[in-house]
Amino acid sequence: MKKSYIPSIPVFFILIILAPLIGSCNLPLVKPAPTETPTPTSTSTTLPPSLTPTVSMTSSPTTTTTTTSTLTLTSTITLTPTRTQTPTITPTPTITLTPTYSFPKFTTLMQAFCRYGPGTAYLYAWGMYPGDKALVWGRNESGTWLWVQPANIKYQCWIAKSVGEVEGDVMVLDVAPVRLPHSSLYGPPNKVGAERNGDQVVVSWSTVRMTEDKNRGYMIEANVCQGKVLTWIAVATMGTSLTFKDESSCSKPSNGQLYTVEKHSYSDPEPIPWP
Secondary structure, three states: OOOOOOOOOOHHHHHHHHHHHHHHOOOOOOOOOOOOOOOOOOOOOOOOOOOOOOOOOOOOOOOOOOOOOOOOOOOOOOOOOOOOOOOOOOOOOOOOOOOOOOOOEEEEOOOEEEEOOOOOOOOEEEEEOOOOEEEEEEEOOOOOEEEEEEOOOOOOEEEEHHHEEEEOOHHHOOEOOOOOOEOOOOOOOOOOEEEEEOOEEEEEOOOOOOOOOOEEEEEEEEEEEEOOEEEEEEEEEOOOEEEEEOOOOOOOOOEEEEEEEEOOOEOOOEEOOOO
C-alpha cells in the first residue's frame, strides 16, 4: 500500500505565517534561537512544484582586468654611409716599341770573290755575280770590307764594299771577328823568327810539306805601326818569309801570327816573336 507523502515545512516559513497572529494577541514575542543555516549536502529533497523555492543564482560579475601592454619599440637605425674611396688612377705605362732592326742590303755590281776574311790574302769562299743580293751583318774597322750573308748560300763571307752597292749605313754595324775554317791536315810552320832593321821587320819560318793540290802557301795577320797608328793587315805568300814596314812611334807594341794555308782551310796560328 502506497504511503502518503507529507512534505515537511521549514520552521522559518511557519514563523513568518504566524507572526501577525501572535502580534495581534499581544503575546510576548519569543525570539527563536538562531538557526544554523544548514550546509547544503549533496542529498536534495524533492518538493512539490508549488512549494519548491526557486533559488536564483546570480553570479557576481567577475572583473577581468585586462592589461594591454603595448610595447612599441621604435628602433631607428641610422646607417653610417659607406665611405667610397676615390680609386687611385694608375697611369698605363707607355709601351716603347723597339724598332725592328733592318740590316743593310748589298747588291753585287761585278763578278767578285766573297772570302773567308776581310782582304785579298784570304781564301776564296764563294763567287758573287752582278745582281746577286746579300744582307750585311758586319764590317771591318774601316768599313771597306763587309761580312755578308749571300741570299744563295747558307754561310757568311767577306766581300769588298767597292764591288757592289749598299742600301743602308754599314757603320752602324759591329766590327765582325774573323772566323777561319780549321784544317786538320797540316799544322803551323816551325822555326818562326823575326828580325828588325830600322822600320823593317823580316819574319821567316821553315817549310811545311803539303801535296801540290792542297798547297796554298802561308798567311800572316799582323798589327804594325804605320803613320803612328797601329794598323791591322793580312798578307799571303807562297814563300817562307815576309817583310813588314813597322815604325816604332806607336804607344802599343806590334804583333802578328802565322798560318799554314791549304786548299779550303787554315792551320792553328803560330805567334810571331815580334822584335
